[in-house]
Amino acid sequence: xxEVTQIPAALSVPEGENxxxxxxxxxxxxYNLQWFRQDPGKGLTSLLLIQSSQREQTSxxxxxxxxxxxxxxxxxxxxSQPGDSATYLCALSGYSTLTFxxxxxxxxxx
Amino acid sequence: xxxxxxxxxxxxxxxxxxxxxxCSQNMNHEYMSWYRxxxxxxxxxxxxxxxxEVTDKGDVPEGYKVSRKEKRNxxxxxxxxxxxxxxxxxCASGGPYNEQFFGPGTxxxxx
Numbered sequence: 001x002x003e004v005t006q007i008p009a010a011l012s013v014p015e016g017e018n019x020x021x022x023x024x025x026x027x028x029x030x031y032n033l034q035w036f037r038q039d040p041g042k043g044l045t046s047l048l049l050i051q052s053s054q055r056e057q058t059s060x061x062x063x064x065x066x067x068x069x070x071x072x073x074x075x076x077x078x079x080s081q082p083g084d085s086a087t088y089l090c091a092l093s094g095y096s097t098l099t100f101x102x103x104x105x106x107x108x109x110x
Numbered sequence: 111x112x113x114x115x116x117x118x119x120x121x122x123x124x125x126x127x128x129x130x131x132x133c134s135q136n137m138n139h140e141y142m143s144w145y146r147x148x149x150x151x152x153x154x155x156x157x158x159x160x161x162x163e164v165t166d167k168g169d170v171p172e173g174y175k176v177s178r179k180e181k182r183n184x185x186x187x188x189x190x191x192x193x194x195x196x197x198x199x200x201c202a203s204g205g206p207y208n209e210q211f212f213g214p215g216t217x218x219x220x221x
Contacts, residue, residue, distance in 0.1 A: 031207050043200065044212040089153070093206045096160075097143070097168055100153040 002027045002092055006101035013080055014109050021075040021104045023090035028068040031093040035064050035075050038087045038103070047088075048075070080108045112137045114213035116201050122219045123191060131186045131216050133201030141205050142184040143168065144176065146197040147215075153200070159184055191220040 003026045013019055023033075032051045036044040048057045048064040050073070056065040063076040073090055087105045091098040114135045123129055135142065143158035145168075155168030159178040173195055175187040184203075188195060201213040 031205075032209075034210065036212075041198075041215075041217075043214040046209055046211060049209045091153075091210075093210070095206060096158050096166065097155045098145075098153075098202070098205060098210060102150075102152045 002030075002094060002099040004090060004092055004099050004101040006088075006090060006104050008104060009102065010105040010107075012107045012109065015080060015082060017080050017108075018076070018078050019080055019106075021077070021088050021090075021106070023073040023075070023101055025071045025073075025092050025099075027092075027094075028071060029094070030068070031095075033064075033066050033073050034091045034093065034098070035062075035073075036089040036091060038089060040087075044089065077106075080106075082108050082110050084108050112211070114201055114203050114211050116199075116213040116216050118216060119214060120217050122221065124221050125192055126190050129188050129191060129218075131188075131199060131201075131218070133184045133186065133213060134182050135184075135201075135203040135211070136182065137203060137211065138181065139203040140181065142178070142201065142203045143205070143210075144174070144184070144186050145200045145202065146170065147200065148197050156186070156199075188218075191218075193220050196220050 007022045035047045050066040061078040087103040089103045091100045140161045144156040145153045147153045157176040159165045199216045204210040
């Protein structure tokens with residue numbers, strides 16, 4: 001059964017810093033990997049989708065990588081802003097389900 | 111606008127009173143699913159549907175029912191809710207091969 005771990009569980013940085021969020025998984029037989037953002041008590045907003053055959057995806061200040069051989073994905077956020085404060089979740093897509101990590105809670109201070 | 115909608119957004123009910131949470135998507139997706147989110151446990155899948163009239167259990171199906179009579183709708187039914195079903199519920203559509211989109215969530219409290 002797929003297990004997904006996100007490190008760190010929480011991260012606090014000053015505005016302007018570049019940062020990396022980590023996601024590791026145990027089963028490389030995946031269709032894709034998706035990164036989501038969740039604001040407190042709110043829904044999930046899709047940030048990036050990396051298909052199994054891809055190595056990375058970029059959207060604005062966000063860059064996500066996927067290394068299936070090592071069971072790792074990273075989400076890189078450039079020039080962080082207070083508005084980036086949220087919980088970031090990675091999710092691995094198998095045949096019938098998304099398996100989520102517990103998330104990294106990010107706080108960006110002005 | 112492409113979206114997944116859920117209703118109600120908030121619901122407080124009592125043990126044993128049947129309820130239905132509706133989910134609808136306008137993206138013509140075949141795949142839809144339900145998740146619940148609990149502190150410390152993260153998001154866990156309840157049920158999923160690969161297409162109309164095709165549904166299957168996820169990781170935590172006990173106490174829930176679903177139906178998929180139309181492509182756009184995938185209601186979640188709690189026939190006899192209990193306090194341990196107090197949670198934040200999300201409907202999703204789009205996967206498993208493609209990007210998944212989530213609804214805004216339904217916060218359910220069972221007293």
